[in-house]
Amino acid sequence: EVQLVQSGAEVKKPGESLKISCKGSGYSFSSYWVAWVRQMPGKGLEWMGIIYPGDSDTRYSPSFQGQVTISADKSISTAYLQWSSLKTSDTAMYYCARHMSSSTSSFVDYWGQGTLVTVSS
Amino acid sequence: DIQMTQSPSSVSTSVGDRVTITCRASQGISSWLAWYQQKPGKAPKLLISAASSLQSGVPSRFSGSGSGTDFTLTISSLQPEDFATYYCQQANSFPPTFGGGTKVEIK
Numbered sequence: 001e002v003q004l005v006q007s008g009a010e011v012k013k014p015g016e017s018l019k020i021s022c023k024g025s026g027y028s029f030s031s032y033w034v035a036w037v038r039q040m041p042g043k044g045l046e047w048m049g050i051i052y053p054g055d056s057d058t059r060y061s062p063s064f065q066g067q068v069t070i071s072a073d074k075s076i077s078t079a080y081l082q083w084s085s086l087k088t089s090d091t092a093m094y095y096c097a098r099h100m101s102s103s104t105s106s107f108v109d110y111w112g113q114g115t116l117v118t119v120s121s
Numbered sequence: 122d123i124q125m126t127q128s129p130s131s132v133s134t135s136v137g138d139r140v141t142i143t144c145r146a147s148q149g150i151s152s153w154l155a156w157y158q159q160k161p162g163k164a165p166k167l168l169i170s171a172a173s174s175l176q177s178g179v180p181s182r183f184s185g186s187g188s189g190t191d192f193t194l195t196i197s198s199l200q201p202e203d204f205a206t207y208y209c210q211q212a213n214s215f216p217p218t219f220g221g222g223t224k225v226e227i228k
Contacts, residue, residue: 044208044222045210046219047216047217047218061215062122097164103212105216109167111165113164
């Protein structure tokens with residue numbers, strides 16, 4: 001069974017750093033792109049970027065380029081999303097999800113449960 | 122980026138009704154369109170890929186159609202478990218982009 005299990009909810013202050021994780025199982029983690037998707041409170045879905053764990057090829061949506069860093073460790077089947085200096089506007093639910101195909105543009109067929117990040121002073 | 126526009130943004134309807142949601146792309150995307158369902162507090166779920174391909178396990182009352190710039194998601198007879206928010210997403214070019222969502226509510 002394909003599963004993506006994300007790390008737990010976080011409460012941080014503005015300016016702090018954060019790294020959240022997404023562990024894949026039940027499939028060849030290295031062979032599928034993993035996407036990160038943001039959902040701000042009460043809002044829609046936004047594609048942040050993707051990583052191919054096999055070679056760590058990473059692409060960012062222009063809106064998120066320079067704002068976050070996506071990485072992966074294929075040895076432990078885990079992808080990461082990190083911030084060096086959080087803002088209150090980073091408060092959101094963050095989902096990881098698996099691409100259906102080898103394309104950088106794809107549909108996603110499996111989703112993590114989401115990680116709620118709250119940034120407040 | 123390709124802009125995806127969904128309509129309506131919300132619809133109030135009853136069990137057994139037929140519901141149609143539309144999604145328009147700002148430029149042609151062939152059939153590179155998916156539909157997702159999201160219930161409160163849950164991750165989205167893929168319903169339809171490639172505009173009309175129903176995912177395994179998704180009830181046949183869901184159907185998708187369209188190509189180019191105009192697409193529809195139809196629920197033929199709404200069931201209580203279908204009350205949710207629905208999103209379209211294009212996968213024609215990077216970055217993939219979502220529509221703003223359509224909330225299907227109980228009348």
